[in-house]
Amino acid sequence: MAFFQQSSREPARHAVDPSLQPWVEKYRPKTIEDVSAQEHTVAVLRRTLTSTNLPHMLFYGPPGTGKTSTILALARQLFGPDNFRSRVLELNASDERGIAIVREKIKGFARQTPRAQVVSSDGNTYPCPPYKIIILDEADSMTQDAQAALRRIMENYARITRFCLVCNYVTRIIDPLASRCSKFRFKPLDxxxxxxxxxxxxxxxxxxxxxxxxxxxxxxxxxxxxxxxxxxxxxxxxxxxxxxxxxxxxxxxxxxxGVVPDEAVSRFAAALGIESNDMDVDGVSKVKGFDDIRRKVKGIVREGYSASQLLTQLHDVIVEHPTLTARQKAQSALALAEADKALCDGADEELQILEVALNVHKAVTS
Structure with missing residues (x-):
C-alpha cells in the first residue's frame, strides 16, 4: 500500500524542468510569426493559415535557419495542442531512410483517415483542416528507392495527407518528388x-x-x-x-x-609573412627557412587546435587581406584546397599544416 501511495506523488513522467531544457527547444518558435529572418516564407505560410489549403512543401537551406521549427509552428497553429499528436507525424529520414520505412510507417500513417477534431482544451479555436501532415526531416538522406516510393504515396493520399520535406541540399531530392512540392528556401540568418x-x-x-x-x-x-x-x-x-x-x-x-583564437591565427599568419591590420602581433618574428617554419608549426600543433579549423580561418585571413595580390591569394588558396582534400582522406594533420605553411610562405614572399 505504501508503494502505491509513494508512486502517486511522483511527478509526471514526461514533465520537463525548464531549467534543464536545452535553450534551442525552450525558445523554439511557437508561431510562424516568431520565426526570424525568413520573411518571404512566413508571408506565404501566413496565407495558408487563412485558406487552410496547404500544398506539399519542400524546405531547404543551411542548418539552423528554422526549417523544422517553421513547419512545427505551422502545424501547431493549424491543429492546436490537442489534435497535434494525431495529425502530425515527424520522422528523421537520416535514421529511417530505407524503402521499408516508407512502405510501412509512412504509408500506414498516410492512409489513415484523420480523426474528428477534438475541442481544444486551451479555449482557442484552430482551423484543423481535414488532412494530416507528415514531416520528413533530413529528407536528402533518403535513398533513391525510398524517394521513388514516397512519390506514389504522395499522389495516392494527397486528399488526406500533406508532406513537408526538410533538407539541406535540394539537389539530392529526385526531380519527380521535388516537382510535387512548393519549394521554400531558408537563407542563413543575417x-x-x-x-x-x-x-x-x-x-x-x-x-x-x-x-x-x-x-x-x-x-x-x-x-x-x-x-x-x-x-x-x-x-x-x-x-x-x-x-x-x-x-x-x-x-x-x-x-x-572549437575555433582557433583570432590572435593565434594572426600570429601564425604574420610569421608566414602575411601582415595583419587589425591584430596586435608585435614581437612576431617572420620565419626565414624550413627549420623556422617547422618549429612554428610544431608549436601551434602542440596547442591541440583542429587542422581543418586552422586552415579554414587562415583561408579567410588570406582571401580578405587588402594588400596581397590576386596571384598570391590564388596560390595560397590552391595549397589550402589540396591540404583540405588530403585531410578529408585521412592525412596527417601536422604534415598538412607544414605543407600549407611552406607553400603560403613561398607565395607571399616571392
Whole structure:
C-alpha cells in the first residue's frame, strides 16, 4: 500500500524542468510569426493559415535557419495542442531512410483517415483542416528507392495527407518528388536577426552578454542560429559554475566553439609573412627557412587546435587581406584546397599544416 501511495506523488513522467531544457527547444518558435529572418516564407505560410489549403512543401537551406521549427509552428497553429499528436507525424529520414520505412510507417500513417477534431482544451479555436501532415526531416538522406516510393504515396493520399520535406541540399531530392512540392528556401540568418534573438534569450535567462560576445557568437556560428544558441547556453553554464559567476568573454565562446583564437591565427599568419591590420602581433618574428617554419608549426600543433579549423580561418585571413595580390591569394588558396582534400582522406594533420605553411610562405614572399 505504501508503494502505491509513494508512486502517486511522483511527478509526471514526461514533465520537463525548464531549467534543464536545452535553450534551442525552450525558445523554439511557437508561431510562424516568431520565426526570424525568413520573411518571404512566413508571408506565404501566413496565407495558408487563412485558406487552410496547404500544398506539399519542400524546405531547404543551411542548418539552423528554422526549417523544422517553421513547419512545427505551422502545424501547431493549424491543429492546436490537442489534435497535434494525431495529425502530425515527424520522422528523421537520416535514421529511417530505407524503402521499408516508407512502405510501412509512412504509408500506414498516410492512409489513415484523420480523426474528428477534438475541442481544444486551451479555449482557442484552430482551423484543423481535414488532412494530416507528415514531416520528413533530413529528407536528402533518403535513398533513391525510398524517394521513388514516397512519390506514389504522395499522389495516392494527397486528399488526406500533406508532406513537408526538410533538407539541406535540394539537389539530392529526385526531380519527380521535388516537382510535387512548393519549394521554400531558408537563407542563413543575417547578423541583425541573430543578434536580436540572442539578446532576447539572454534577457529572458537574466545573463549579461556584452556586444563583443554576441559578435563572436555570430562569427563562429556563421548564420546557424541553433549553433549560436547552444554556444550561449554552454557559456552561461560555464560562467555559473563558479561562485561568484564569472562574466562571459569572447574567448569563452571561441573555446566552446572549437575555433582557433583570432590572435593565434594572426600570429601564425604574420610569421608566414602575411601582415595583419587589425591584430596586435608585435614581437612576431617572420620565419626565414624550413627549420623556422617547422618549429612554428610544431608549436601551434602542440596547442591541440583542429587542422581543418586552422586552415579554414587562415583561408579567410588570406582571401580578405587588402594588400596581397590576386596571384598570391590564388596560390595560397590552391595549397589550402589540396591540404583540405588530403585531410578529408585521412592525412596527417601536422604534415598538412607544414605543407600549407611552406607553400603560403613561398607565395607571399616571392
Amino acid at each position: 547578423d541583425t536577426s541573430t543578434s536580436t534573438r540572442l539578446a532576447s534569450i539572454a534577457k529572458a535567462e537574466h545573463i549579461d552578454v556584452p556586444e563583443s560576445v554576441i559578435s563572436t557568437l555570430i562569427n563562429t556560428s556563421q548564420g546557424d542560429l541553433r549553433r549560436s544558441i547552444t554556444y550561449l547556453q554552454s557559456a552561461s553554464r560555464l560562467a555559473n559554475s563558479t561562485s561568484p559567476p564569472t562574466p562571459i568573454t569572447p574567448a569563452d565562446i571561441q573555446e566552446i566553439a
